[in-house]
Amino acid sequence: MKIYIKLFLALCCSGAIISCSNDMDEKVFSKITDQTYDYTVKDFVPSVSSVYSYLRSFTDHWGYFSAQEVTADAIVMPPNASGWDDGGVYRRMHYQTWNSEQDHVKNIWSVFYEGALLCNKIIDQIETDVLPAPSDAEKTAGLAELRAMRAYYYWQICDNFGDAPLVTTTAMDLPAKNSRKEIYDFVVKELQEAIPSLSEESGSNYYGRMTKWAAKAVLANIYLNANVYVNETHWDECIQQCDDIINSNKFALSDNYKDPFRTAGVENSREVIFTIPFDENLAGGNSIFMFSWHGELKKKYETEATPWGCGSAMGVTQFIDTYNQKDSRLADSWLMGEQLAADGSKLYGTYDKMGDPLIYTKDLPDGNYTSEMEGYRMNKYEVAKGSQASSGTDVPLIRYAEVLMMKAECLLRSGKAGAGALVTQVRQRAFKNKPELATVTDAQLKENTSYQYGSVENYKIADRGNTDPVEFGRMYDELGWEFAWEMHRRRDAIRFGVYTKKSWLSHKPQGEYRAVFPIPEKVLTSNPNLDQNPSYK
Template sequence: MKPLKTYIGTALLLTIGASSCNNDLTEKIYSEVTEDTYNYSNAYQAMSIAYANMRNLISHTHWYMAQESTADGIVMPANASGWDDGGIYKRMHLHTWNSENPQINSMWNTFYSGVINANRVIDQLQNDKITVPAGITREALISEMRTVRAFFYWMLCDNFGDVPLITTRSEGLPGKTGRKEIYQFVVKELTESIPALSEERNTLMYGRFNKWAAKTLLANVYLNASVYAGETRWEECLAQCNEVIASGKYRLETSLSAPFVTENQNSAEIVFAIPFEENLAGGFSAHMFSWHAALKAKVNMLATPWGAGSAKGIPQFIDTYDADDQRLKATWMTGPQFAADGITPLKGSYDQAGKDVVLTNALPDGLYTGEAEGYRMNKFEVKVQAQGSLGNDFPVFRYAQVLMMKAECLLRTGKANDAAMVVSQVRARAFAEPAKATVTGADLQEGSTYHYGYVENYKVVDPGNTAAVQYGRMLDELGWEFAWEGFRRRDMIRFGVYTTKSWLSHKPNGDFRAVFPIPQIAINSNPELKQNPDYN
């Protein structure tokens, strides 16, 4: 059993029970104990509900694929097995989503559920409704919940821009607060909370914000300050990264796969993770929406992946990898596929019915593909007899990202050679030859190797915007290291290519697409909310 999962599972059951309904609105009083009179004897169980909200994020109809499938690395096209679903996936690729796309509504609801739950726990802690364990201060627990709330507001700021700022348990209907002010609130909350957070990296703090995870969160906020607030904070980001590095609590794993195996909770590289457990805390199902159903036999799965799968690599991105980069095979499933015996070829069921499943790096476009076209997810281990939910914890932040944030800050402040040393450190485990792992400051100042352009029938027919990407090689490095980890949309926006370049079936569709629209259902229920610009 992984840490916090008992608490998370209990909290989830409590949430499900509270949300059930039989349409009988007659009030039934079963107990005189109310929220105001009940005291939690287990602080961690009380706090876990705010963390439990994070598990919802890692889904194909939620934050996870909204970050990846709207970017230039992964696409979710339809195929003969289905996967059109009313166009909800292709709209993300085409940047034609609207305020009723389920991914957008899911993000909004989960982010604010996290905020509301954190506000409630903060209030309960401040009013002595939660018993504080011996050896821990109430201030530390309040600071931890303020950090969790800041995490959700970072997500809101990043994905929606101007949003309501709610810091109490008030039931009012607030209007929107400007994106810059939300950014400033997050920075203030983290800056004030970090000193009281635990410095321990142990079982008790796993899946929770300790000081170093909070500093990594703050570094991420500073890294994107130019997007959120129109101001650069490279030095501030660098300072937070250096403190995490100096703590000595984390290190790069020698194995590329170590942070992504099923039992990855002991990885020295993971700074902050969302814990999953296949039975008690499920929801992480990347294999189910990426793998072809025939791949069930590859590891004798107990569940069957959905149809021919959908989420797959965009060939233009795959083509940027160095052939000797071991991250290519560690991240992407490629080529002929076999059963668990390693001998029996797996067979197709649709346009390749009866033929061997051979995953190819070729897509005619981003809208409809053959059942075996496109490389699939191989980053997260799918264990033998895996179920529909994986037990791998999802690494939101890992030490490699701390190093790469440091490198980017150095690069952007004129210290390209120093940046190259850090990037080379991250690359070292991906190349058998040390010389291949080494990059120079001049390399990082080059443009991207990505051949952007609009694709029809497997070929680029319109290159679109061909302007060089400033520090494009650094953007490439981020892509190779963090594919399938939910970084790509944010990185592309920061590097100025998310709304300006073409890839696969995507063409630029307006700079306003750098944020998502407020869900229509939220606007309908709150007259104080106004839609984001240009979405009307």
């Protein structure tokens, strides 16, 4: 990893002089406090960079990852003989029976608001010259970057919680609830105003930062989901943001699907638009392989850390069955079949299948309990030899492929031609040996999904539940194949009308209100100005 990125990661971790506290009776154990510290221009970059640090919790199985993937229809985390029940927390995410005490709900609320409130604080410090900028130009750019990141965090709040407090100052008053529409309007306005002052560079010194193009991709995503958020359609506005990115000629699809997920050489990728940079020593957090893999895979990948038990995060059989077997993304995303050690020797089960060759099989009996070898596991993010429990592999949040797919979906939904050509462009690298299979037409993208929905008992669908066709279902399938493991699935499932209507594995619909999470109980009890989201008790 290049030196400037190491510096950026180190700055993201520094919180001694810029950390937030919600404790109004804060105890001071040092003579130097936030009020007495004398900021200099040397503190400017570390302060701005610090707001990205909260993204590194996104890949944790106790937070954002599970909220976006395990609650949807592609990935599940069932218990097994090595454990992975933890009081039923992951099963509740799969069943969509979480409540306001669920740790995942509390954790994502905290991460989003800590990020947004830290942005508020540093914006205030810069605007009041408490935190001096090296130059007027850097001050303008820094404020734009902070506003765009604050908008990003509030987009996540809007997306995950709906109505919620919108706090844009450093005042310590207990906030009231704002409507989802108010948060949506704020986010759109902030991004529109910040974008002209953001850097047009990509990669290099701006790797992992909110550039003009990253902000436009976020804005496109917000327009894409506006019908969910505020019952408005903004297909043309989404297309315009995508076209701006496409016509910049700064981005392109990587030659190989796996390239954006490598352990090294991604810093100058033309496909990665916005990412979470990880480093084993300076910026840990990427532990996806640890909660997906069997402990014996340490011998295959020669990691320093031993994956936890026999792992848990795995593919839902019904989703895996939607893949074309010639699609290279199947093997590039999912670990399947017999697993061998680095020296070619066999690996064996160590729990309920002790002594049996370690062979990952596709079919799951249900989402309640599996054997140690059932379920395809994570194979998307490369894990380097010698990796600790936190991998140094970066996790892209926005890729150029997503820009093409967002435009394609908006073309479909607005009745315009061209979606098939864009999706074909994305598919081509996944069918290098069968290029004729890469082609998809506009008409095909309008077809129903190939996903066989229904609740599963003893490996078979026992109750199909809702069987209504999914509008633009093939487009939904395409998004699943391209973005598996990338924490997109919940938002896509909601937009396509699947999330609260369909049954899969052991999940059955629990009500439309599950499209947003409840406000954490601790937040409600500490702030009488807030009330719970509708239908949550």
